[in-house]
Amino acid sequence: MKKNILVVVGGQSGEHEVSLMSSLSVLNAINEEKYNITPVGITKKGAWKFFDEPVEVLKKKSWEELRDYLKNEEGEDVSLRTNTQNEPKGKLVLWSQHRKEDIDLVFPVLHGPFGEDGTIQGMCEMLNIPYVGAGVLASSVAMDKVMSKRVVSTLGIRQADYHILLKEEYEKSPKEKEQQQLNIEKRFAYPVFIKPANLGSSVGITKAHNREELIDGIALALSYDRKILVEEFINAREIECGILGNYYPEASLPAEIIPHNEFYDYRDKYFDGKSQYVIPAELSKEQREKIQSQGERIFKAMECTGLARIDFFVEKTTGEIYFNEINTMPGFTKISMYPKMWEATGVSYEALVGELIELGFQRFEATKV
Ligand SMILES: Nc1ncnc2c1ncn2[C@@H]1O[C@H](COP(=O)(O)OP(=O)(O)O)[C@@H](O)[C@H]1O
Numbered sequence: 001m002k003k004n005i006l007v008v009v010g011g012q013s014g015e016h017e018v019s020l021m022s023s024l025s026v027l028n029a030i031n032e033e034k035y036n037i038t039p040v041g042i043t044k045k046g047a048w049k050f051f052d053e054p055v056e057v058l059k060k061k062s063w064e065e066l067r068d069y070l071k072n073e074e075g076e077d078v079s080l081r082t083n084t085q086n087e088p089k090g091k092l093v094l095w096s097q098h099r100k101e102d103i104d105l106v107f108p109v110l111h112g113p114f115g116e117d118g119t120i121q122g123m124c125e126m127l128n129i130p131y132v133g134a135g136v137l138a139s140s141v142a143m144d145k146v147m148s149k150r151v152v153s154t155l156g157i158r159q160a161d162y163h164i165l166l167k168e169e170y171e172k173s174p175k176e177k178e179q180q181q182l183n184i185e186k187r188f189a190y191p192v193f194i195k196p197a198n199l200g201s202s203v204g205i206t207k208a209h210n211r212e213e214l215i216d217g218i219a220l221a222l223s224y225d226r227k228i229l230v231e232e233f234i235n236a237r238e239i240e241c242g243i244l245g246n247y248y249p250e251a252s253l254p255a256e257i258i259p260h261n262e263f264y265d266y267r268d269k270y271f272d273g274k275s276q277y278v279i280p281a282e283l284s285k286e287q288r289e290k291i292q293s294q295g296e297r298i299f300k301a302m303e304c305t306g307l308a309r310i311d312f313f314v315e316k317t318t319g320e321i322y323f324n325e326i327n328t329m330p331g332f333t334k335i336s337m338y339p340k341m342w343e344a345t346g347v348s349y350e351a352l353v354g355e356l357i358e359l360g361f362q363r364f365e366a367t368k369v
């Protein structure tokens, strides 16, 4: 019997829209001769919804139509239950008044918190159902920029120096605020980058050139997360690398992003579209191989499975390679960097989606002890 894949789209994070864009590409790429597909949307408020229309129709919609459908709370609410009676383990049942779907594997096409951070992965573990991508530990460590830096620092791979600010400490008193600002200024020259620890898509990130911008940037980042980082500025080229596999991961050819704005911000990523992408990146053989092997080492050290996109900086004057961040469910539209890098390496979008599903099943088998 054909296996049934649950494709979860939308989600509660700031990257809801990005997820909808990614999911349309994924829905169109799953080989329906091999698998059945059950798409389910998660609204921004967190409700799970079936889509009214069959997959064939849904696939041809625009992401805006999916967004409006979820925004208007259309569609039947989904109930989840395990099925261990008369069924092999690893079955999840989704049902509503009019529907019942047996699920064999979950494909969470979700970015950011409540999707890429180990929460839905934990739910799948408890339900004993295979899923695509990283497990609970890798997802949550990779989602947190401070935790990822701590893991990478054990590998002797360079990264931007950083200062951690916690909301409860920083906001204790005006004196404490000033002290922390002074500490940052003592450590780093301007400009500095200020980032929430747990977001993506450049949301809440600023580049501060002076004390005033530092104060505003901290306030902005703290409005998104109680833990934030202030980082030294690296004057660098931005090089990304795709990693694919479970326990023997492989690296794609790296690519370069040349941001249009002062840095690669949210507007630039999704709306202005003026950044340039060079795939594969122009690098010496030595640099390329170093990035690929560092990518594989980071993937393994974080105990990732399935996929990850690892982003590096290559310092413009020295050529030094710095780890910047890791994404366990990177943007996944047909024109996103991760699939594009694999395409340049010889793996088509459709083959990539098929491989990720297979890796999900394999990981499930491998973790049964
Ligand atoms: N330390 C840094 N030095 C220089 N540029 C940076 C630094 N940190 C971030 N940036 C710029 O900000 C962008 C977004 O930061 P990043 O850490 O990748 O966050 P996100 O998870 O939101 O993508 C990067 O792509 C880069 O353009």
Ligand SMILES: [Mg+2]
Pocket: 201, 202, 311, 325
């Ligand atoms: Mg980034």
